[in-house]
Amino acid sequence: xxxxxxxxxxxxxxxxxxxxxxxxxxxxxxxxxxxxxxxxxxxxxxxxxxxxxxxxxxxxxxxxxxxxxxxxxxxxxxxxxxxxxxxxxxxxxxxxxxxxxxxxxxxxxxxxxxxxxxxxxxxxxxxxxxxxxxxxxxxxxxxxxxxxxxxxxxxxxxxxxxxxxxxxxxxx
Amino acid sequence: xxxxxxxxxxxxxxxxxxxxxxxxxxxxxxxxxxxxxxxxxxxxxxxxxxxxxxxxxxxxxxxxxxxxxxxxxxxxxxxxxxxxxxxxxxxxxxxxxxxxxxxxxxxxxxxxxxxxxxxxxxxxxxxxxxxxxxx
Numbered sequence: 376x377x378x379x380x381x382x383x384x385x386x387x388x389x390x391x392x393x394x395x396x397x398x399x400x401x402x403x404x405x406x407x408x409x410x411x412x413x414x415x416x417x418x419x420x421x422x423x424x425x426x427x428x429x430x431x432x433x434x435x436x437x438x439x440x441x442x443x444x445x446x447x448x449x450x451x452x453x454x455x456x457x458x459x460x461x462x463x464x465x466x467x468x469x470x471x472x473x474x475x476x477x478x479x480x481x482x483x484x485x486x487x488x489x490x491x492x493x494x495x496x497x498x499x500x501x502x503x504x505x506x507x508x509x510x511x512x513x514x515x516x517x518x519x520x521x522x523x524x525x526x527x528x529x530x531x532x533x534x535x536x537x538x539x540x541x542x543x544x545x546x547x
Numbered sequence: 548x549x550x551x552x553x554x555x556x557x558x559x560x561x562x563x564x565x566x567x568x569x570x571x572x573x574x575x576x577x578x579x580x581x582x583x584x585x586x587x588x589x590x591x592x593x594x595x596x597x598x599x600x601x602x603x604x605x606x607x608x609x610x611x612x613x614x615x616x617x618x619x620x621x622x623x624x625x626x627x628x629x630x631x632x633x634x635x636x637x638x639x640x641x642x643x644x645x646x647x648x649x650x651x652x653x654x655x656x657x658x659x660x661x662x663x664x665x666x667x668x669x670x671x672x673x674x675x676x677x678x679x680x681x682x
Binding site: 408437 | 621672
C-alpha cells in the first residue's frame with residue numbers, strides 16, 4: 376500500500392501557500408453563496424485566478440474533496456434545510472437547489488443521505504426542537520453530508536450493505 | 548463588572564494588513580499596539596464595546612515553531628477558523644458602508660427567521676457574520 380501513496384497524494388500533508396489558499400477559499404465562498412448555479416472548473420479557476428488545469432487538484436489538496444463533490448454537499452445541505460424548514464414541494468426544492476430533474480435529485484439525495492427527500496422531511500420535522508438559538512447557516516452546515524467518497528462509490532457500498540442509515544442528521 | 552472575557556484573539560497573516568482592515572475599514576479602535584523585537588501584541592476594540600478586546604495575532608516563531616506557524620496561516624487562509632459574529636442595528640446599511648470601503652462580502656444580506664444577516668471575510672480568511680436581530 377505504501378507504494379501507492381504518491382499516486383493518490385494524501386492531500387492534507389502537503390504545504391500550500393496561504394495566499395493561494397486564500398484565493399481558493401474565494402472560489403469555495405462563491406459556491407457556498409450560489410450552490411444552485413453551475414460551477415464548471417473554468418468559472419471557479421477564474422475566481423481563484425489559477426489555471427484551469429491545476430484548479431481541481433489544488434482545491435482538493437486544500438479542502439479534502441474535489442470541487443464538484445463539494446458543490447454536491449452544499450446542494451444536499453441546502454435541500455435538507457429546505458425540506459426541514461419549509462413547506463415547499465420537493466419538486467420546487469430540487470430545481471431551487473440546482474438539479475435539472477426531480478429524478479436525479481431524488482436518486483442523489485437518497486444515495487448521499489440514505490433516505491428519500493420525503494422520508495427525510497417527515498423524520499426531521501419530528502426531531503427539530505430548540506435549535507432556534509443557533510444562527511441558521513451554522514446549524515445548516517452541521518447537517519452537511521460528509522462525502523469523503525464519490526457518490527457512485529457510496530451507491531455501490533449501499534447496495535452491498537443496506538440500510539446505510541442517516542448520517543446527515545446524526546451529529547446534532 | 549470586574550470579571551469578564553477581556554481578550555479573544557484571531558490569527559492573521561499580516562498585522563499591518565489586519566490593522567488597516569479592522570481599524571480602517573471596520574472602524575474598530577486600537578487598544579494596545581506593543582512590540583517586543585519581532586513580536587507585536589495588537590488588540591482592537593469595537594467602538595461601542597470598551598470592555599472587550601479583539602487580538603490580532605500573527606502565528607510566528609518563537610511562540611510557534613515555523614511549521615506550526617505555517618500550518619496556522621494555511622488554516623486561516625482556508626477559512627477553517629471558528630465563526631465570528633457581530634451584532635449590528637441595520638444589516639443592510641452596514642453592508643453598504645463596508646462594501647463601499649472595499650470589504651469582501653461572501654454573502655449579501657438575507658432576511659430569514661426574523662433576522663437579517665450577511666457574511667464577510669478579513670484579508671487573512673477569518674469569516675464574520677453580521678446579524679441584525681428581530682428585523
